[in-house]
Amino acid sequence: MCLAVPAKIIELDNQMATVEVGGLTREASTVLLPDAGIGDYVLIHAGFAISVVDEGAARETIRLFDEMTDGAGADD
């Protein structure tokens, strides 16, 4: 039930956003995320944007993983 899908804000008017999810557009409220702007990737839950998806953090997770497993490879 806590499912949230990442979507991109393509239009924003008075805290109602048009967001794009996998090529489809739908409406979502940004009342819970007042700082969200056009172009942001956000997580949508029950018709509301609840969090901005942080691209830098996504990249960092992958980098940490690669670092970590390279370390494991060296032990073998």
Next chain:
Amino acid sequence: MTEASPLAYLDEFRDSPRIKELLARLRERRGGPFKIMEVCGTHTMAISRHGIRQAMPDDITLLSGPGCPVCVTSNSDIDTFIEIAASPGVIAASFGDMLRVPGTRMGLAEARSGGADVRIVYSPLDALTMARENPGNAVVFFGVGFETTAPTVAATLLEAAATGVDNFFVHSVHKLVPPALAALCAMPDLAIDAFLCPGHVTAIIGPEAYEPVARDFGIPSVIAGFEPLDIMLSLNMIAAQVDEARAEVELQYTRGVRPGGNPAAMDLMNRVFQPRDTEWRGLGVIPGSGLSIREEFAAHDAVRRFEVDVSYSREPKGCICGQILTGLKTPRDCRLFRKACSPDHPVGPCMVSSEGTCAAYFQYEA
């Protein structure tokens, strides 16, 4: 793929060699055995679907927890909503997950067959629109869900109050995750050594909310994303904590969760709701673990508006959902599983919900 977007990394988060590498690390580990509870139903589904539970080495057990809002909603709360739905002039609006959950006498879907006006909505805002379009009816929304969902319902209720939509009501059975984890930890027969914590609840409440559990009960907590790589990374982080005898709150799902959570959402939630003691299926009454509507918004509170008698409520016979939700048993321990209880004929909520533990086992862990 030239555009840099967080979604462009989705392939990496589902990348099979990376996941195998992380699994190999868990297998090579030389620590003692331990049990992890995946608190969140969305994690349960992902873990089952990707075969992660079965892939675990013998010394690591993954148990499903109480993080399926549909599953932990008590029969008396379901019966109450069904009685309200059957009242004259009511349009009952609910997330789809709730419809097939059996109450004591019937479920919402059966109430609908019997003539009640029950409608599925994707967002509480859809229910508000219904109220505007049907001024002669009372539109009652079933407020089921944790901290992820409660702010969306709070924002909708505030909008109804601000724009004078007097025929919009909420039956709030919202629940809070940290008090439930504390209650689990305090159970004398607790069999859990670590928590895999829900990513989207934490996007709202912030990682700090689990500090008391880590500190007071010495249980490591890692907040995880929902892709296979997220989960495998988080399991490795938990294993490292167990092996180093640490009990900390760590955040793996950094792309979706900020320190401090989402303050705007918490503000709205706290303006509309206040904590109350509430009953969880399987866990009993947990102090301060539910949300009721504040006096200021009493005019939109369904339980104040509709008086119903559900003294007949009781839990389904033979169903061990309660013990499954607390990690004491698994669906395979239930004599109804795959016999009297299946997704076509569910006896208890864990078989109904798309993220229920029994449904996940039925579908993926035969």
